[in-house]
Amino acid sequence: MSGARLTPPGGALADFSGDGFLRKAGRQLVVTVHGAMRVIRLYPPENEAVTKALDDLAAAAGAILAREQELEFRASAEFIFVNATRLRLDLDNYAAFSQILSTLRACGLGSFRAIAAPTARDWLVFLSQLMAQAKAGEELPVADWLERLAGAGVTVFDLGPPQEVPQDEDFQQRAKEAAKRTYAQSVAVTKEVINSVRMGQATSIKKIKRVVQSIVDQILNEETSLLGLTTIRDYDEYTFTHSVNVCIFSVALGRRLGLSKLQLYDLGLAALFHDIGKSRVPLAVLNKAEGLTDDDWRWLAAHPWLGVLALFHMRGQQELPYRAMIVAFEHHMKTDLTGYPRPVRPRQQSIFSRIVAVADGFDAATSRRAYQTVPLSPAAVLAGMRDNPRRGFDPVIVKGFINLLGVFPVGTLVVLDTFELAIVHASSPRPEALSRPIVRVVSDARGNLLYPGHLVDLAETTSTGAYRRTIIKTDNPERYGINIGDYFV
Numbered sequence: 056m057s058g059a060r061l062t063p064p065g066g067a068l069a070d071f072s073g074d075g076f077l078r079k080a081g082r083q084l085v086v087t088v089h090g091a092m093r094v095i096r097l098y099p100p101e102n103e104a105v106t107k108a109l110d111d112l113a114a115a116a117g118a119i120l121a122r123e124q125e126l127e128f129r130a131s132a133e134f135i136f137v138n139a140t141r142l143r144l145d146l147d148n149y150a151a152f153s154q155i156l157s158t159l160r161a162c163g164l165g166s167f168r169a170i171a172a173p174t175a176r177d178w179l180v181f182l183s184q185l186m187a188q189a190k191a192g193e194e195l196p197v198a199d200w201l202e203r204l205a206g207a208g209v210t211v212f213d214l215g216p217p218q219e220v221p222q223d224e225d226f227q228q229r230a231k232e233a234a235k236r237t238y239a240q241s242v243a244v245t246k247e248v249i250n251s252v253r254m255g256q257a258t259s260i261k262k263i264k265r266v267v268q269s270i271v272d273q274i275l276n277e278e279t280s281l282l283g284l285t286t287i288r289d290y291d292e293y294t295f296t297h298s299v300n301v302c303i304f305s306v307a308l309g310r311r312l313g314l315s316k317l318q319l320y321d322l323g324l325a326a327l328f329h330d331i332g333k334s335r336v337p338l339a340v341l342n343k344a345e346g347l348t349d350d351d352w353r354w355l356a357a358h359p360w361l362g363v364l365a366l367f368h369m370r371g372q373q374e375l376p377y378r379a380m381i382v383a384f385e386h387h388m389k390t391d392l393t394g395y396p397r398p399v400r401p402r403q404q405s406i407f408s409r410i411v412a413v414a415d416g417f418d419a420a421t422s423r424r425a426y427q428t429v430p431l432s433p434a435a436v437l438a439g440m441r442d443n444p445r446r447g448f449d450p451v452i453v454k455g456f457i458n459l460l461g462v463f464p465v466g467t468l469v470v471l472d473t474f475e476l477a478i479v480h481a482s483s484p485r486p487e488a489l490s491r492p493i494v495r496v497v498s499d500a501r502g503n504l505l506y507p508g509h510l511v512d513l514a515e516t517t518s519t520g521a522y523r524r525t526i527i528k529t530d531n532p533e534r535y536g537i538n539i540g541d542y543f544v
Contacts (some may be wrong), residue, residue: 080119081137081145084128086114089151089213092158092182109175129166130159132218133414135173135333149312149451153458157487158185163194165217173211180209188366211455234280237269238287238299245327246295248452251366252334260375267302267323272318274306279465279481280381282307285418286466287540294333294341302326304414308452311459312410324375325409332362332383361386381405386412409449413456416440416448417464432529458482462490466539468532472525474500476535478512478542488514495542504535507542 091108098105108273119126119137127135135152136142159165162185173181174320184203188484190194195203195215204212244266251258285300287432304324309319323329333341336526340347340354346357362383369375385408388394392402404412420436437460440446462483463469477494491513514522532539 076122077119077138077140078142080115080122081135081140081142083501084112084115084119084137085135085142085151085155087115088128088182089154091155091178092154092186095179095182096186105179107173109178112178113173113175114170116178116215120169120172123514126169127166127214128168128253130156131165134336149455154291157376157485160217160485161189161192161194161487162200163216164177164200164214166215168213168215169211170213171211173265177211179202180207181212188231190224213416214474220348225285230277231280234273234277236489237273237281238284238303241270241327242292242295242298242354243268246292247296249298249331249334252331252369258369260369263327264320265425267306267320267327268301270299270323270534272317274303274310274319275316278307278310282460282465283480283543286543293422297422298327300418301329301411304418304456307412308410308414308456308459309456310450319374321378323381323412325407325413328362328366328379329382329386329411330336330358330362331356332360335361335365356387359387378405378407382408382411386415388412390449391447394447406448409452413440413452416446417456421464421466432531433467434459434462434529437462438465450454458488461492463492463526463529466538466543468530468539469494469526470528472498472527474502475524476502476530476537477511478508478526478532478537478539483512483514485514491522496539498535 067477074490085106088096091105091112094104097483098151098497106267123138127136127138134141136157154318164185167181167248181204184200197216199290200214242525244262248258267457270281281303302323306319306323309322314322334348336354336358340351343424365378366380366383382405384396385404388398388404388408389406389412390409392398392404417433417436417440420431420439421433423430437453437457439503441450441457444450458481461479463479465479465481467479469479471477471494475496476498477496479492480495483489483492493512494504495508496511497508511524512522513522513526517523523539
């Protein structure tokens, strides 16, 4: 490697939020790179579609070079940077981001920099080599990449390896303690507010806003610890822990989808209040363990609009975003509007409502409740949300949620081919390895339980390239006397 600049002058990674040109031009570059990769995969080089896509890519790169006199494209964790400016991920470019990030990781590359303006042919050779190597599933050292490109007559790219951000044990322990404080405070304040609404008493929106700000800050700082605490699904405190869990899932998902910090605050507030209407549903209905009557179901189906009324009452006392009312009203409507309440005029479920609906559906299905004594496994719930369109979830949001949690979500008990038991601790940082999460091994091969166990990356391989451990199946933790929450506190 010939020393590509990986950080801006001054050493610290810059965001340059005011640079509108780079954000717009960088997004265009991502879209044109992705488009060129698609047509190169489908058609021969002489095809007109390939020619046009490569010309568009050369023009997009040339525009940045002409304005900035440099062009560096870098992947770091879940983000893409162009000339050290972080590009915003949203629903429109989600597929492009994911494809490019996974391709670069599979090839063992973290960045490329244009030394001179790349021609259409330069891009053709470079992207073709990238996709072929990614398909082979083998990482190459940077020196080998440069030699390979030079052999094809392409010398305008300077390449760099992936950059990993190390996190020492002290940092992780501090993050874990901060997450526990945030979670406990969030449940306590949510309980106080919901009970106040139930009793018809005045409540403080400021307390809730401070809770949401803490959750957003924690997610932006280190989301793994807070996501892990969502596994503490307290049966007796379900109403309150559920609201907090939905808030955490929604904010983490919103972050993956590229929402700004202010948007995450609004989303978190809406998520925390999404079920506030249940405070006006009789406790005898909410806590009923036996079969629900038609009248009981009518009460439950009324909680969206009852939530709007409760929030309107709260808004009369202090400022509360209207988005929270919209989410309370829409989160059970489904994308095709076949859910409840049925709209009286044409409408479209808002993006916040779609995010909260996915988070709400997942947490509810994986929790024990009065009328659901056997919760479903997280992996089974995600599969149903993805594969069953009748559930009414936005498929793009669900895809983003699976990318956040992994195929085996945090808190899933898995059986390994070594006969050890393990609890999923975090999803793999590599999108192409979603089925190989980081797990905490909690038993030996003979079934003897371990506490606190030890972390293992299931993507780890031996010297021969074979995986050291592989998940055989998921299982019910109660079968082994394991309380999942004990391993996250």
